[in-house]
Amino acid sequence: MNPGTETPPSPQGAQRGDDSAVRIGALVPLTRPGWVGAGQHLLAGLELGVQEVNAADGIAGRPLELVVRDTAADPGRAEAAVDELARLGVAALAGEYHSVVARTAAARADAVGLPFLCSSGVLDALTEEPTDWVARLAPAQSHGWRIYGDFLLGAGHSRIAVAADPSVYWASGTRILRDHLTPRGGAVVELDSRALTPPQLCDALAASGATALLLLVGHPDPAVPIVKAVRHDPRLTDLLIGAPAGQPELADWAASLGDDGAAVPFLRYLPEHLPPLGARVEAVLRERLAEAPSFVAFEGYDTIAVLAEALRTHGPDRARIAEAWPLVAVEGTRGRIRFSRTPGIGVWQWAWPPVQVVDRDPARPDRCRVLHVG
Known part of the structure; x- marks a missing residue:
């Protein structure tokens, strides 16, 4: 990434050069x-x-x-x-x-x-x-990720592991989840996805007592190798994998992971109908x-x-x-x-778009199942 790199031309048709436009x-x-x-x-x-x-x-x-x-x-x-x-x-x-x-x-x-x-x-x-x-x-992230936290608790998951990349965004997500889950009897265990290889991450998960792993990481790397390692580790058969940031929403997730990418709950901002x-x-x-x-x-x-x-x-x-x-x-x-103006938000905010927790149906990975509505 180079901030000085010249921006590529706009896609065809994006600039018509019409002075009246x-x-x-x-x-x-x-x-x-x-x-x-x-x-x-x-x-x-x-x-x-x-x-x-x-x-x-x-x-x-x-x-x-x-x-x-x-x-x-x-x-x-x-x-x-x-x-x-x-x-x-x-x-x-x-x-x-x-x-x-x-x-x-x-x-x-x-x-x-x-x-x-x-x-x-x-x-x-x-x-x-x-x-x-x-x-x-x-x-706002706090709105959507609290809804995701409610989903986790409602599904019986109170000890949550997060595999996180170093980023303001991922750190913010981890903090929101901890602040929301801890008063409700939950706990968040942080695992450094940069310091641990996927097999080492599986070892840490097996020892952690967590029943869910949240992928606060980029796609495809390291998300894809982590999912594959966890899915094929017999110690972690019952572990829920989640991705609140929405990595499984797009088709390249399914293309990269196939059946392993199903049943990974994520946030999406759509109404049920x-x-x-x-x-x-x-x-x-x-x-x-x-x-x-x-x-x-x-x-x-x-x-x-x-x-x-x-x-x-x-x-x-x-x-x-x-x-x-x-x-x-x-x-x-x-x-x-x-x-409107929303407490804690410094910009004009649509409060709120519809929020769902969904996953890709293992029986039909091209379709999503609605698991929770905020």
Whole structure:
């Protein structure tokens, strides 16, 4: 990862160079070490949203244009992209999947006065101080991960092991789980995924007394080798493997792990039944992606729906878009979207998107089972 690396060209069609267009900058991870699958789904949702806005006469007759920049999960690269997009005259900024990258982008957008609607980043402290420039669609990490903690307790798991990479995001998740589980009789055992090989991790798990292992690690490495090692260790037959951050949501998880990747509960931000708009968008995205769209794709579509409404009602002036966050009310793919101030959250927040704990059905790994609803 090199913050000084030149950003690759935008995908074909992302920049038409139309001087009459209202431009939105889009931050997405499209190359490694970013989670490329998530970036592709996020971009597909963003692009479909733009296409439909333009089919409905755009923004007061002006086309909406997406200016895409690849963050590659690199905070420095994202910060440089925010500066570039601000210079290019975009009216607002959208996107980003990786929470640590989204936090850097949010801080820079706040500093330069560029409205940023964060699609997927969940860190509670998306900005260090409260700001009017940033709003967020995804639920705060503390909200979703507490729901996941309730699921674990309800399923009879009170001693939880976490295999964690060193990261602000993973450390935050571990702290949320410990703070939520400990007063309820639970305990969290931390295992360093960088210091332990998968066989050593299995040894530590067998000695820990934990009944569940949570993967707070990147995909595919080290998540895939850890899952394979645990699944094939006879001492750990009854151990639940979980991945609250949602690694099993995308098809490359199933492709990498096959049957071993089933029955791994994760968080996703979808209702049990999509409303009519969501069902229609799901069908279009499924055809475009040649696979079931993840909740990340719906977050992308909803991002454009919100920004288009703000642009229609308040115009393309950056300050006026930022003023629009508490006033916008939009029917999204997963329900009605409105923003408010939420205790402990420094940005305008949709409180809350629907939250589920699901897993891939061992009998049909291409389908998910809803295990718990928050």
